[in-house]
Amino acid sequence: MAQKKVVSIEDRIPKLKQARKKKANRRLLFYLSIFFILISIIVYLQSPLSYIRTIQVEGNSFLQDNEIVKQANLTDNKNIWTIDTDAVESILNDSPIIASAKVSRKLPWTVSITVEEYELVGYTQKESTYYPVLGNGTTLQSMAKKTYNGDAPLLKGFNKETYLHRLTNEMEKLPETIRNLISEVHWTPEKDNNDKMRLYMNDGFIVDARIPNFADSMEIYPSIVSQLEEESEGIIHIGVGAYFESFHNGKKGQEAEKGD
Template sequence: MGKKKIVSIEDRIPKLKQARKKKANRRLIFYLSIFFLLIAIIVYLQSPLSHVKTITVTGNQFVSDKEVINQSKLTTKTNIWTINESKIIDVLKKNPSIKSVKIEKQLPWTVDIQLNEYERVGYVSNNGVYYPVLGNGQILTELKQKTANGDAPLLMNFSDKSYLHKMTKELQKLPTSILNIISEIHWKPTDENKYKILLYMNDGYLVDGTIRGFSEKMNVYPSIVSQLNPDNKGIVHIGVGAYFESFDKESQEEVADDETEG
C-alpha cells in the first residue's frame, strides 16, 4: 500500500485565500456591471437618445398626417417609454372619420400611428359643391370638392339626417363592385313608406327600392340584370319579389330571384 500524502493546513491556507479572493472579485465585477448598467439606463432615459425621432401615420385618407400628429401631442421631445397609447387612441377616435386606432412603438425612436377610417360611401351636394359622406353618416364638410369622384353614389334629397344615416349604414355593407355602379340615390319618402328610394345606375337602369334591407336586396342586382335584354332599359323593382318594368311601358316581366322574394 502507498503512503498517503499529508497536506498541512499551512499549505492549504494560501490556496483558500486565493480562491476566496477570486470569488470576491467576480462578485465585485458583477455588482459593478449592474451598477453601471443602471446608470446607463438612467442616462438614456433622461437624454435625447430616448426621444421620439420619427412619427409615421398610415391608413389615413380624410385626415392629414400633420393633423393626426398634432392631435396625438407627440413631438421629438416625447420620451418613447412614457407614451400613453390608450390616451392617444381616445383623443384620435373623437375624429368622426376614424373608426379605430393602433399605436406601435418601433424601437429605438419610431412611433407608428395606424388608422382605420370609415369608408366613403357617397357624396352630398350643396350649391354646386360636393362633400364626402362616410359609412357612419358623417358628412365631411371640411373636404369640399368641385366634382364627385365617381367612386361612390351621389345622395340626393336626404333632408332628414336620420334617414341619411340609415342609408349610409346599408351602403357600407355593399361590395365595392356594386357601390361603384350606382350613380345617384334619391330619397323619395311617401306617407306609406318613408324609406322609399330611387337609384340611377351607371348601366342605364333605374332601381326602385327601400332603405330597409337595401344591401341584401341590392346584392342580387347583378344576377337580376343578367336576365334582362341590355337593349331594353327600364326600372328594376326590388322588394317583396322583383320585377322589371320597361321604359317603353310595353313589357313588364317577373325576375326570378329566390333571395329577393319574401
C-alpha cells in the same frame, strides 16, 4: 503492466486556483455588464434620448398626418414612455372620420399611429359644390370639391340627417364592387314610406329600393342583371322580393330569389 501517473495535491492546487479565478472574473464581468446596462437604461429614460423624435402615421387619406398628430396631442418634447397609448387611441377614436386607431412605440424614439378611416360612400351636392360623405354619415364640409369624378355615388334629396345616416350605414356594408355600380341615389319618400329611394346605376338600370336592409337586398343585383337580355331597359325592384320591370312592354319580369 503500465503504472498510473500520480498527480500530487501540490500540483493540482495552482490549477484549481486558476479555475476559481477565471470563474470569479466571469461572475464579476457579468455583474458589471448588468450594472452598466441598468445605468444606460436609467440615463436613457431620464435624458432627451427618450424623447419622441419621429411620429409615423399610416392608413389615413382624408386627414393629413399633421392633423392626426395634433389630435393625438403628441410633440417631440415628450418622453416616449410617459405616453398613455390607450388614452391617445381614445382621443383619436372620437374623431368623426376615424373608425379605429392603434398607437404603439418603436424604440428608441418613434411613435407609430395606424388609423382606419370610415369609407367614402357618396357625395352630397349644393349648387356646384360636392361634399364627401362617410359611412357614419359625416359630411366633410372642409373637403368640398368643385368637380365630381365619380369615385362614389351622388346622394340626392336627403334633406333629413336621420335618413342620410341610415343610408350611409347601409352603403358602407355594401361590397365595393356593387357600390361602384351605383351612380346616383335619390331619396323619394312617400306618404306611407319615408324609406323609399331610387338608384341610377352605371350600367343603365334603375333600382327601386328601401333604406332598411338595403345592403342585404342589393346583394342579389348582379344575379338579376346577369339573367336579363343585353338590350333590356327598365326598373329592378328589390325588397322582400325582387323583380324586373321593363320599359318596353310594361310587364314585370320573373321574380328573382336571393341565392340564384
